[in-house]
Amino acid sequence: MxxxxxxxxxxxxxxxxxxxxxxxxxxxxxxxxxxxxxxxxxxxxxxxxxxxxxxxxxxxxxxxxxxxxxxxxxxxxxxxxxxxxxxxxxxxxxxxxxxxxxxxxxxxxxxxxxxxxxxxxxxxxxxxxxxxxxxxxxxxxxxxxxxxxxxxxxxxxxxxxxxxxxxxxxxxxxxxxAERCVRVFHGTDGMSNLVANLPTVIATGMLDRLTQMGQSVKDARAESAGAAGGAVAADGEDAAGAGAAGADAAGAAPDGEGEPADTRTMDQLRADILGDLVLGGAPVVDPSYGTDRAGGLGAIRARVQVAVTTETLMGKDENPAEAVGAALIDADTARQLAGQVSEWDRLFLDPVTRTPVEIDTYRPTASMRKLLMARDQHCRFPGCRRAAIRCELDHTIDYALGGHTHVFNLAHLCQRHHSMKQFTRWEVRQVGGGVLEWTSPLGRVYREDVPIPAVCFTIDTGGPPERPPF
Incomplete structure (x- = not known):
């Protein structure tokens, strides 16, 4: 920038x-x-x-x-x-x-x-x-x-x-x-830190999975509380026509009805769920567990976006891949994860600018969204590193003002900077090749270049095809 x-x-x-x-x-x-x-x-x-x-x-x-x-x-x-x-x-x-x-x-x-x-x-x-x-x-x-x-x-x-x-x-x-480990560091007030040194993709997958489970707990509690509230209201309506006895019955209904909404923060939920899983579960490869199943990488079902070249996937080199929004991972891990997915999206890069080629479609397709995620990698506001998977796709020129749904009129912005673009005097325009140029309210210009490409496919025909073969 x-x-x-x-x-x-x-x-x-x-x-x-x-x-x-x-x-x-x-x-x-x-x-x-x-x-x-x-x-x-x-x-x-x-x-x-x-x-x-x-x-x-x-x-x-x-x-x-x-x-x-x-x-x-x-x-x-x-x-x-x-x-x-x-x-x-x-x-x-x-x-x-x-x-x-x-x-x-x-x-x-x-x-x-x-x-x-x-x-x-x-x-x-x-x-x-x-x-x-x-x-x-x-x-x-x-x-x-x-x-x-x-x-x-x-x-x-x-x-x-x-x-x-x-x-x-x-x-x-x-x-x-080989040095992976788990340690406990005792603190004050009866609290301690449990620290695990793990391969990056395992640690990232664990955190994302704990977050998903924590949100599920909150949603389930909210639905339970809402259902209980509806039942109480219905009972109250019926009781209204039955006199004082009905009113007493309606007043007693909330006791024992459903559960209150979960007020724990996401950090608290993740910590509680981790304790539940470790203390109440069993190793995933354990004859006493019932049926053996894959552990380690085989157990990952969280969303972990990995960018890797075809050369690395085919074993032609040992260059590291990237767990987007996290860190580098080794080639063996990338190949093992690749073997678990059922489909792949091919992205073609411009041979000069090294940016992904656009998909010619009016509305954003799943392929276009993935292409833009691979291009942007993170929020495109200067200095922000919120991973693209946690951001929103924004029309640089508003759709309501005639902006087209086109890869060079779309970019990932986190909620904070998406709102700032809409409600403050910060302005942005795309100058080509996925490069964004932001102008502050004081007129200072910040150039937000496309991140270094994490995915690069090459072919042996001497040059790129005239049209991407999607």
Missing amino acids: TANGGSGLGGEGASGGSSHAAAFAGFAEALDLFHVGDVARMRALAELGRSALREARRDGVRGMASDMELRSVAAEAAGMARLTDRRLQGEIDHAMTVIDDYPAVFDAWVQRRIERGHVDVVVRVGAGVPAEVREPFAEAAIGVCERDVPSRVRGALEALAARLHPQTFTERHKAAA
Whole structure:
């Protein structure tokens, strides 16, 4: 995503937002000051760390002495900053990593080509990148960060790191999956955290399934309460003509009738259902359970959208697939999940823009909806990462105003940003290739590029067919 100055903060063409010009000018000045201060803080933190290491090594002493000197420096600095020494030491380590291990990324931040949030994500993702490929990773990561906001680059950076890593993603996933576990961390007030380290597709499927079950519980309780209320009303009407005795009977009817509506939050429901399933159920592959059935991936019946190339499905490569809205998954898992579905939708990408080709139809078909979901992946408002599966399809030019039901007049927006488009002075237009251009009430322009394609089909005939063979 790129932002360009529109008509200016004080211009007359700022969509009626000139009354905010002074406030936005002040905000822009504050951003400049914050950037300068943030860069200076990181440099100072890194120098604190280097000073501690120099002092510890002055007499050729390393190891524990270095760590103690760093702790001492961190504690002193923490007193100055009114922070905990653990947090301050973590900031020192992070600053040294950024400046010493990722100098190109640091320079890009100083030049304001990227933001501080980008730097932090690059370093976190780069922690799993071997030193020999760190430099090319950093250079490519800068290009990724320049195109989007910090909250939306992690997936692309993880895919980049996976491609550059000398080991395949499948090999690393197998090693990581061997460390899967469940742990309990005891807290206060009689509460504890149950933490499970699981393959991404299993964890995502579990959460989605718990959400579906929680909604079913709420719906069932609401229907029960509604039915009970109807019965009471009917009894009351009959009793009205029967005098006082009938009224007494009607008044007593609510006792024991149905159940009250479920007032638990979705978080509470998910937690309660998880406890019910674990404590009241049995392993899905257990002779004592009755009939064995598939466990693990075979038990997944939740909605998990996976984007994978045909080459990976056919075993021609081991590139990771993407669980849309979650994270990368290994090729073996993608192929195992692929074997469980009964039908597939083929998407054809434009050979130049790498965006999906439109389906020529007036009303959105199921295929068109899936095509747009694959194209957008998430809400198309700048900075929003709500997965497309949780969003609404919006006509960029309203249908009531003559907008056509066409892939280049449709885009996914979450409910929050769909409403904002309708009821505020934010405006949007599609400039081709699925790219959206948003204009703020002050006239600032934000370009929302199409996400990096997660699905790419190739053919062996030397070029794409003239028409997609749907």
